[in-house]
Amino acid sequence: GEDVEQSLFLSVREGDSSVINCTYTDSSSTYLYWYKQEPGAGLQLLTYIFSNMDMKQDQRLTVLLNKKDKHLSLRIADTQTGDSAIYFCAESWGGGADGLTFGKGTHLIIQP
Amino acid sequence: EPEVTQTPSHQVTQMGQEVILRCVPISNHLYFYWYRQILGQKVEFLVSFYNNEISEKSEIFDDQFSVERPDGSNFTLKIRSTKLEDSAMYFCASSPQGVGNTGELFFGEGSRLTVL
Numbered sequence: 340g341e342d343v344e345q346s347l348f349l350s351v352r353e354g355d356s357s358v359i360n361c362t363y364t365d366s367s368s369t370y371l372y373w374y375k376q377e378p379g380a381g382l383q384l385l386t387y388i389f390s391n392m393d394m395k396q397d398q399r400l401t402v403l404l405n406k407k408d409k410h411l412s413l414r415i416a417d418t419q420t421g422d423s424a425i426y427f428c429a430e431s432w433g434g435g436a437d438g439l440t441f442g443k444g445t446h447l448i449i450q451p
Numbered sequence: 452e453p454e455v456t457q458t459p460s461h462q463v464t465q466m467g468q469e470v471i472l473r474c475v476p477i478s479n480h481l482y483f484y485w486y487r488q489i490l491g492q493k494v495e496f497l498v499s500f501y502n503n504e505i506s507e508k509s510e511i512f513d514d515q516f517s518v519e520r521p522d523g524s525n526f527t528l529k530i531r532s533t534k535l536e537d538s539a540m541y542f543c544a545s546s547p548q549g550v551g552n553t554g555e556l557f558f559g560e561g562s563r564l565t566v567l
Contacts, residue, residue: 343493374558381455381542381558382494427494438507439556441486441494 343442345428350448357415359445361428364409368430371404372439373413376425385413385426415447423449453477457543457559464566467532472562474526474543483526484544484556485518487511494542500526533566540564 345361363371369390374382388395388402388411395402401414415422425444432438456475464470476483485497498508500518515531526545530537540563544556 379560381560382544382556383558384555387555429494438484438496438499438509440496443491443493 343428343430343440345426345442345445347443348446348448350450351418352450353418353420355418357413357418357422357447359413359415359426359428359447361411361413361442362409363411363428363430363440365430365432365440366406366409368432370431371402371411372427372429372431373400373402373411374427374429374441376427376444378424382427418447418449420449420451423447453557455543455545455557455559457541457562459562460560461563462565464533464564466535466566470530470533470537470564472528472530472541472543472564474528474559475524476526476543476545477547477557478524480545480547480557482506482546482548483518483520484546485528486542486544486558487539488542488561489536489539497528497541530564533564535566538564538566 342364351357370387372387373385375385376382386397386400388404399416403412425446427444428442429439458473483500486494488494496509498512499506517529519527540561542561543559546556
C-alpha cells in the first residue's frame with residue numbers, strides 16, 4: 340500500500356533556509372501536498388504539486404519533486420519563528436480515489 | 452473565513468462506551484472526511500463521505516465505526532464500543548471538490564479521544 344516517510348525533526352536558525360524532505364511509494368499519485376499544523380490547530384494546506392511538475396514556487400516556499408526517486412521536498416526561505424510547526428507530506432491515492440496518505444510530520448524548530 | 456469546527460475538543464471515556472464526535476463542515480462543501488492520528492504516528496485516513504454515503508473507507512474503519520450526516524450541517528463519527536487503541540486525535544475535513552480533483556482538504560482542529 341501507499342507509504343509516506345519523513346524525518347521527525349528539523350532544527351534551523353532564524354533567517355536560514357529550511358528543507359523538509361519526504362519519500363513516498365505510490366507512483367500513481369496525481370498530487371503531492373504539504374500541510375502545516377500549528378499548535379492547537381488543524382492541518383492547513385500550504386501547497387501542492389501535480390505529479391508531472393518538477394518544481395513549484397510560491398513566495399518563500401519551493402517544492403521540488405523527483406518522480407524517479409519518489410522524493411518530495413519543501414524549502415522555506417528566510418525561516419521565521421512563525422514557521423515553527425509540524426509539516427506533513429501527503430500523497431493522493433491514484434486512480435481518482437478519494438483519500439490522502441500522510442507522513443508522520445516533521446517538527447520544524449527555529450533557533451533564534 | 453469559513454472553517455471546519457469540531458466538538459468536543461477533548462473527550463475521556465471508559466473502554467466499551469460509545470462515543471460520538473461531531474463536526475460542522477464548511478457549508479458549501481460536498482465531500483467530508485475523518486482522519487485520525489495516534490500520538491506519535493501518522494495521520495491516517497478513516498473514511499470519506501459524499502452524496503450521503505460512504506465513498507471510501509480504510510481497513511481501520513471497521514464495524515464499530517459509523518458516520519452520519521443527520522442534518523444539513525453536522526457530520527458525525529460514532530465509535531460503538533471504544534477500545535484503548537482508539538485513543539487518538541480525530542480530524543474532520545471537508546472539501547468542495549474531493550481529493551481526486553485536487554480539492555484542498557480543510558481540516559478542523561481535531562477532537563482528542565482518550566479511552567481509559
